Structure formats: structure tokens, C-alpha cells
Amino acid sequence: MKKEERKAIKKESIMQASLELFSNNGFHKTTIPDIANKLKMSAGNLYNYFSSKNMLAKEIIRYTSGVLGKEIREINMMDISSEEKIKRIVKIYFKISQEKPEMIDYFLRVYLANREVFNDGCEGMICVSEFMTELMIFFDDGVSNGELRNQDFFSAFGLFMGYLGGMVFLKGEGVLTSNIETYTDDIARNIYAALRV
Amino acid sequence: MKKEERKAIKKESIMQASLELFSNNGFHKTTIPDIANKLKMSAGNLYNYFSSKNMLAKEIIRYTSGVLGKEIREINMMDISSEEKIKRIVKIYFKISQEKPEMIDYFLRVYLANREVFNDGCEGMICVSEFMTELMIFFDDGVSNGELRNQDFFSAFGLFMGYLGGMVFLKGEGVLTSNIETYTDDIARNIYAALRV
Amino acid sequence: MKKEERKAIKKESIMQASLELFSNNGFHKTTIPDIANKLKMSAGNLYNYFSSKNMLAKEIIRYTSGVLGKEIREINMMDISSEEKIKRIVKIYFKISQEKPEMIDYFLRVYLANREVFNDGCEGMICVSEFMTELMIFFDDGVSNGELRNQDFFSAFGLFMGYLGGMVFLKGEGVLTSNIETYTDDIARNIYAALRV
Amino acid sequence: MKKEERKAIKKESIMQASLELFSNNGFHKTTIPDIANKLKMSAGNLYNYFSSKNMLAKEIIRYTSGVLGKEIREINMMDISSEEKIKRIVKIYFKISQEKPEMIDYFLRVYLANREVFNDGCEGMICVSEFMTELMIFFDDGVSNGELRNQDFFSAFGLFMGYLGGMVFLKGEGVLTSNIETYTDDIARNIYAALRV
DNA sequence: GATGAATGAGCTTTCATTCAT
DNA sequence: AATGAATGAAAGCTCATTCAT
Numbered sequence: 001m002k003k004e005e006r007k008a009i010k011k012e013s014i015m016q017a018s019l020e021l022f023s024n025n026g027f028h029k030t031t032i033p034d035i036a037n038k039l040k041m042s043a044g045n046l047y048n049y050f051s052s053k054n055m056l057a058k059e060i061i062r063y064t065s066g067v068l069g070k071e072i073r074e075i076n077m078m079d080i081s082s083e084e085k086i087k088r089i090v091k092i093y094f095k096i097s098q099e100k101p102e103m104i105d106y107f108l109r110v111y112l113a114n115r116e117v118f119n120d121g122c123e124g125m126i127c128v129s130e131f132m133t134e135l136m137i138f139f140d141d142g143v144s145n146g147e148l149r150n151q152d153f154f155s156a157f158g159l160f161m162g163y164l165g166g167m168v169f170l171k172g173e174g175v176l177t178s179n180i181e182t183y184t185d186d187i188a189r190n191i192y193a194a195l196r197v
Numbered sequence: 198m199k200k201e202e203r204k205a206i207k208k209e210s211i212m213q214a215s216l217e218l219f220s221n222n223g224f225h226k227t228t229i230p231d232i233a234n235k236l237k238m239s240a241g242n243l244y245n246y247f248s249s250k251n252m253l254a255k256e257i258i259r260y261t262s263g264v265l266g267k268e269i270r271e272i273n274m275m276d277i278s279s280e281e282k283i284k285r286i287v288k289i290y291f292k293i294s295q296e297k298p299e300m301i302d303y304f305l306r307v308y309l310a311n312r313e314v315f316n317d318g319c320e321g322m323i324c325v326s327e328f329m330t331e332l333m334i335f336f337d338d339g340v341s342n343g344e345l346r347n348q349d350f351f352s353a354f355g356l357f358m359g360y361l362g363g364m365v366f367l368k369g370e371g372v373l374t375s376n377i378e379t380y381t382d383d384i385a386r387n388i389y390a391a392l393r394v
Numbered sequence: 395m396k397k398e399e400r401k402a403i404k405k406e407s408i409m410q411a412s413l414e415l416f417s418n419n420g421f422h423k424t425t426i427p428d429i430a431n432k433l434k435m436s437a438g439n440l441y442n443y444f445s446s447k448n449m450l451a452k453e454i455i456r457y458t459s460g461v462l463g464k465e466i467r468e469i470n471m472m473d474i475s476s477e478e479k480i481k482r483i484v485k486i487y488f489k490i491s492q493e494k495p496e497m498i499d500y501f502l503r504v505y506l507a508n509r510e511v512f513n514d515g516c517e518g519m520i521c522v523s524e525f526m527t528e529l530m531i532f533f534d535d536g537v538s539n540g541e542l543r544n545q546d547f548f549s550a551f552g553l554f555m556g557y558l559g560g561m562v563f564l565k566g567e568g569v570l571t572s573n574i575e576t577y578t579d580d581i582a583r584n585i586y587a588a589l590r591v
Numbered sequence: 592m593k594k595e596e597r598k599a600i601k602k603e604s605i606m607q608a609s610l611e612l613f614s615n616n617g618f619h620k621t622t623i624p625d626i627a628n629k630l631k632m633s634a635g636n637l638y639n640y641f642s643s644k645n646m647l648a649k650e651i652i653r654y655t656s657g658v659l660g661k662e663i664r665e666i667n668m669m670d671i672s673s674e675e676k677i678k679r680i681v682k683i684y685f686k687i688s689q690e691k692p693e694m695i696d697y698f699l700r701v702y703l704a705n706r707e708v709f710n711d712g713c714e715g716m717i718c719v720s721e722f723m724t725e726l727m728i729f730f731d732d733g734v735s736n737g738e739l740r741n742q743d744f745f746s747a748f749g750l751f752m753g754y755l756g757g758m759v760f761l762k763g764e765g766v767l768t769s770n771i772e773t774y775t776d777d778i779a780r781n782i783y784a785a786l787r788v
Numbered sequence: 789g790a791t792g793a794a795t796g797a798g799c800t801t802t803c804a805t806t807c808a809t
Numbered sequence: 810a811a812t813g814a815a816t817g818a819a820a821g822c823t824c825a826t827t828c829a830t
Contacts, residue, residue: 032800032801113305113307116223155387161359162358162363172312190356196390230792240826244825425821426821439793442793506704553778557757560754564716567714587785588784622803634805
């Protein structure tokens with residue numbers, strides 16, 4: 001089991017390095033040698049772990065979706081109101097955007113923008129389903145409880161994701177007047193106001 | 198027709214063709230010969246109108262921002278409530294996303310995703326300021342009227358832009374269960390609920 | 395008409411240079427930069443003339459088949475016996491193998507050996523049909539005249555081509571005890587003996 | 592079973608697998624991992640048996656030449672006329688081309704085509720001498736008997752090998768109108784007509 | 789202004805071979 | 810003897826940009 005474990009660890013380290021480079025410099029501006037350099041390995045060897053650059057990108061989005069999904073799942077499992085859940089989701093999202101900005105940026109600048117890369121195998125948001133599913137659960141629970149208005153899920157999902165993504169984009173543009181985390185309460189309030197019954 | 202006029206018309210036709218190609222196929226996947234082909238002109242000649250591919254991309258975002266800005270300005274000048282304005286903005290946005298999807302996609306898939314292209318000269322959203330300014334006017338008017346809650350502008354802007362962009366993205370992914378225009382009322386309602394006093 | 399002519403001439407010069415390199419060094423051992431170097435042009439520019447290395451190889455076999463076909467056509471049109479035609483075909487074949495050995499070698503070492511290169515578009519000897527057709531005419535004429543025995547064309551074609559190709563191969567291996575042209579009479583005699591009524 | 596015996600058996604299994612892959616897919620298109628995969632062994636381990644890919648190719652041609660040589664030797668040792676021997680050689684050649692096509696193809700598509708691979712150590716047909724020697728014996732016997740005309744051996748060898756190889760090539764191209772074995776009599780007759788006194 | 793051949797740098801990917809385990 | 814991760818050198822091909830015509 002040792003060998004496979006080592007291989008899995010290396011795979012993850014490649015994904016981590018690529019995630020940062022893709023997010024910071026763009027998918028097309030990041031070359032395989034760039035990634036190899038960062039990891040101090042040879043470019044050829046990367047292909048022992050991922051069959052192509054596109055394949056690597058696809059594994060990263062699945063991985064990232066999983067990480068974010070897990071954070072939301074934990075919130076979903078808490079015994080708190082939907083209003084409180086919204087606040088916590090916004091908070092964790094912004095926290096991640098501060099601590100691991102590459103994760104959020106990967107959604108915005110790699111996944112969302114380079115459709116041709118994800119065409120084959122990630123259609124219909126299948127590669128981000130782990131993340132989307134948790135938001136769906138959050139929403140359905142709130143509707144069941146009578147806390148959230150019953151509307152098309154995508155109306156709610158688009159609000160959540162677009163809004164949070166939009167804020168992170170604005171942060172990246174350097175136009176926000178203060179730290180993004182200070183926006184948490186305002187934004188959570190807005191989202192709740194939009195979704196409540 | 199004067200020389201400069203002819204040149205301006207040709208410039209715009211280049212921008213229109215590039216807009217479509219960049220939006221549909223991605224900035225990096227669109228080559229200068231692709232654009233030239235579509236216009237039945239030579240690749241070299243393009244450089245008589247735009248000094249580089251990046252420069253072309255920057256002019257397009259300014260142009261697009263202007264077109265969208267004008268649409269919103271017209272709404273801003275109407276003597277109607279903020280609630281009604283929101284509905285009209287949503288409506289016009291979705292209408293454009295149906296009729297000229299390349300304009301909206303340019304924001305999502307070109308501008309948002311290829312920061313390195315817009316680094317030099319479009320920092321701080323300066324290239325989309327025409328569009329942003331109109332939304333700022335809409336928001337300030339609403340606050341002045343007492344219709345909208347007084348909050349940080351970017352909280353409102355992120356909501357508006359992120360939400361609408363997010364919905365168009367979901368449409369592009371083919372996950373929406375019905376035509377995007379049927380979402381207009383729901384979404385306008387959500388936005389108004391989020392922004393009202 | 396000047397431009398197109400110049401382009402056609404350059405195309406042919408590329409084919410000629412490639413023909414030599416492919417024949418002498420093998421298809422897979424010849425790189426695009428090798429060809430470009432020989433022509434003192436850039437590798438990229440080659441792709442303005444041929445869309446791929448395989449495409450280039452295919453155009454060369456068609457071209458070569460045409461050249462050889464023309465030589466045989468001239469013999470076919472002479473008013474001489476089949477026995478005499480055989481002698482002349484053998485003679486011209488060996489002459490070419492001395493003066494332009496790369497043409498014969500291209501058949502033997504590139505076309506015949508790298509099937510995967512010619513798979514798409516040259517199936518069923520379609521790319522050497524000009525050459526094969528002339529041999530077919532030679533054979534049919536001889537049969538009609540009553541000089542040659544009526545047998546399956548491919549029995550005759552295989553004899554002709556295999557035999558001549560085999561001799562050139564032996565020459566290339568350096569095992570022939572004397573100059574290949576000294577074999578002309580023997581070989582023509584053998585072929586005639588095999589094909590006569 | 593002794594160590595060396597086990598090693599010899601494994602060597603032969605490697606040669607057999609490589610023979611098939613090289614013949615079917617081409618020498619340069621067959622990778623060492625391809626061979627290893629087919630044998631369910633590791634790429635590195637192959638190098639415990641053959642010092643390089645080229646070396647492997649050279650051992651295969653010697654091996655193949657031996658196998659074919661043996662078949663002809665048996666015919667040579669029979670007490671039958673040269674005419675009959677020709678028929679049997681043609682027959683066995685086509686039979687092998689049906690049952691173990693990779694052996695014949697190895698001559699045509701690997702040995703004949705990739706001279707650079709066999710340059711060092713197989714010059715002057717030394718690696719196929721076993722096969723060539725048997726044909727030489729066949730020919731000399733026939734001449735001694737007064738059955739075959741006395742001519743340069745290579746005139747006869749080129750005929751034999753070129754003709755048979757050519758027919759197998761035509762078969763591979765799919766242009767033969769019927770099964771190759773139906774050509775046996777025609778071709779044997781042609782060869783005999785060419786070689787008899 | 790218009791053309792498109794030409795360049796040159798750079799990209800992803802492949803693969804024979806080595807070597808630590 | 811066996812593994813397979815690792816290397817490094819190359820290959821085919823792409824493309825923004827230039828420039829002679």
C-alpha cells in the first residue's frame with residue numbers, strides 16, 4: 001500500500017501546484033513546464049500522473065468542488081436556522097477566498113471561463129456536483145422548514161454563487177473599499193432577504 | 198464617406214467579429230487568422246486597425262460596456278420606481294443574453310477569465326466603467342428616494358452582476374429547466390427583496 | 395498568376411527536399427526542422443504549404459507515382475513488342491534508381507513500410523494509381539496482342555514491382571556484385587519468360 | 592529448469608510479442624511500454640533481456656530469418672525437381688503469410704524500411720543470411736541439375752523475394768481479388784518460367 | 789490600405805532509457 | 810529479476826506578429 005499512497009500524495013501535490021498556477025496566471029498562460037518547475041520535477045513525469053493538461057484541469061475542479069462541498073455539508077448538518085446557515089456559508093466562502101484564494105479563483109477564472117477544456121466529461125456541471133448538491137440540500141431544507149420561499153432552485157443557486165463569486169471578483173480587481181470579510185453581514189442579509197418566505 | 202469614417206466602420210466590424218469568436222471559442226483559442234477569415238481580410242491587415250490582439254480585446258470590452266451601459270441609462274432616465282427599474286434591467290439583460298449572447302459571454306468568458314490580457318490599461322474595472330457607472334446611478338437614485346437600503350455600493354453591484362452573470366452561465370451549461378426569460382420575475386423579486394429598505 | 399506559381403514552385407521544392415530526406419533517413423527519423431533546414435526556411439512556414447507531415451508524405455507518393463507513371467506511359471505508347479517494352483521498363487527503372495534513387499526508395503522505404511502514415515487517403519494503392527495504371531495498360535496490351543499470357547493482373551504486377559523493387563533493395567544493401575544496370579538484360583529476360591504465352 | 596533456460600524462454604516470448612507489435616504497428620509506433628504491457632511485465636525489466644530497442648529488433652530479424660530458412664531447408668532436402676521445389680516454397684511462404692503474417696511483415700515493414708535500426712550489425716543482409724543461404728542452395732542445386740539457367744544468384748534471389756514480398760504487400764493493401772493462396776500456382780509457374788534453362 | 793509568406797518562440801506530448809527500491 | 814517513477818531530449822505543430830510586395 002505504500003507505493004500507491006505515495007503516488008496519491010504526489011498526485012495531490014501536482015493538483016495543488018497546478019491549482020495555484022492556473023488560478024493565478026490563467027489556464028492557457030500556465031505551461032506544463034511551469035508546473036513541473038514549481039514541483040521540481042520533469043515535465044514528462046507529470047504525464048505519469050495525468051494523461052493531459054485538460055485531464056489535470058478536470059481533476060482539479062472535481063477536487064475543489066469536493067473541498068468546498070464538504071465545508072457546506074458541515075453547515076448543513078448543524079441544527080441552526082437557514083438565516084444562520086446563510087451567514088455561515090458566506091463567512092466560510094470569504095474565509096476561503098482569503099486563505100486559499102486559488103480555490104475560488106479556479107471556479108471563476110479557470111472553470112467558468114475555459115469551457116472548451118471541460119467540454120468532454122464535465123458537461124452540465126457534473127464536475128462541480130458535490131458542491132452544487134450541498135447547496136441544493138441547504139435550499140431544500142430551508143424550504144421544508146418554511147424558512148425559505150419555494151422557488152426554482154437555480155434562481156437561488158445563481159444568486160448564491162453569482163453573488164459570492166462576483167464579490168470575490170471585485171476583490172480581485174482591487175475595487176472593494178475594505179476587506180472582503182467586512183462585507184459578510186451585509187451580503188448574508190441581502191441573500192436572506194432575497195430567499196426568505 | 199470620409200476616410201476616417203470608413204476606417205471606423207471597419208474597426209467596428211472587426212470588433213464585432215472578434216467579439217463573437219472570442220466569446221464562442223475563447224480568447225486563446227481564437228487566432229488572428231480565424232478573425233481575418235471570418236472577415237475575409239488578411240491577418241496582416243488587422244494590424245492596421247489594432248496594434249495587437251490584446252489591444253483588440255481591450256477595445257471590445259470598452260465597446261461592450263458602452264452598449265450595455267446605454268441600455269441601463271435609458272432605464273435610469275425613466276420616471277419609475279426602483280422596483281420597476283430592477284425588473285427592466287433584469288429583462289433587458291436576459292434579452293441581450295438571448296439575442297446577442299456574445300456580449301454577455303464576453304464579460305464572463307473573456308474579460309473575467311483572462312486577467313493578464315486586460316492587466317495593462319483596464320485595471321480597477323476602468324474598461325467597464327460605463328456600465329458600472331449606470332448601475333451606480335441606479336443604486337444611488339434608489340437610495341436617495343428611500344426605496345433602497347443604504348449599503349456599500351459593491352454589495353449591491355456584486356449582487357446584480359454576479360446574479361445575472363451566474364444565471365447566464367447556468368443557461369450556457371444547459372442546466373436551467375426552462376428558458377432564461379421565464380426566470381425574470383423571480384430574479385427581479387429576489388434582487389428587490391435584497392436591496393429594498 | 396505570379397503568386398500562385400511561386401507558391402507551386404515552393405511546394406515542389408519542399409516535396410523534393412522531403413523526398414530525399416525521407417528516403418535516405420526514414421520517415422520517422424526525418425524531422426520537420428530537418429526539412430526546413432535543408433530548405434533554409436523556418437519549420438513553421440512549412441505548414442503554410444502542407445497541413446501536416448503525413449499530408450506531405452501523401453502528396454509526395456502521388457507526385458512520385460506520377461513521375462514514374464509518365465515514364466512508363468511513354469514506353470506504352472511506342473510501337474514495339476511487349477518483350478521490348480519490358481526491357482525498356484526495366485532499363486528506365488534502374489536508370490532512375492541510379493539517377494534519382496530517392497524516388498525508388500520512397501516506394502520501398504517510406505510508402506511500403508509506414509502504412510499508418512498513408513492509412514487515411516491512400517487506401518487500396520489509390521495514391522500510386524497513376525503508376526499502377528500504366529503497368530496495367532502495358533499488361534493488357536500485351537495480352538491483347540497475344541504476346542503475354544492471360545493471367546490475373548496482380549500476378550504480373552507483383553512480379554514486376556516486387557522484382558524491380560527487390561533488386562534496388564539489394565543494391566542498397568550493397569550485396570550486388572556489379573552495377574545494377576548490368577542486370578537489366580537478365581532481369582528483363584526473366585520477366586518476359588514469366589509473362590509470355 | 593535451469594536459470595538460463597528460463598531466461599531463454601522469456602527472451603523468446605519478448606521477441607514474439609515485439610515481432611507482432613512491430614509488424615502490426617510499425618517499429619517507431621511501437622513503444623517499449625507497449626511491449627511490456629502485452630507481456631504484463633515492466634518496461635525496465637525488458638532491459639535485462641535486451642540492451643536496447645534496436646538490439647531487440649536485430650535479434651528478431653535473425654530469429655525470423657532462421658525460422659523461414661528452416662522451412663526452406665526442409666524443402667531443399669527433398670528429392671524433388673526444382674519446379675516442384677519452387678511450388679512448395681511459394682506455398683509455404685503464402686501459408687506463413689496467412690498463419691503468421693507478422694513474420695513476413697517484419698521483413699517488409701520493419702527490416703526493409705528502417706535501415707538505420709539495422710545499420711550497426713546487420714549490414715549486407717548478414718542478419719537474414721540463414722534464409723538467403725537456403726535460397727542460394729536451392730538455386731545452386733537447380734543449376735547443377737541442369738534444371739535452372741545459370742545466372743547471377745541475385746537475379747534469381749531478387750525475383751523470388753521481391754515477387755513473394757510484393758504479393759504479400761498487395762494482399763495487405765486489400766487489392767487482391769481473391770485469397771493469396773489461390774495465386775500459388777500462377778506465381779510458381781511464373782517463377783519457374785523465369786528461372787528454367 | 790491590403791496581402792500572406794515568413795519567422796521564431798513556445799506549446800503539449802512522447803518515449804527510450806536509467807535507477808533507486 | 811522486477812518494478813515503475815523519473816529524466817531529458819526531442820518532436821510535431823501553433824500562432825502573434827512582421828514585412829516585402
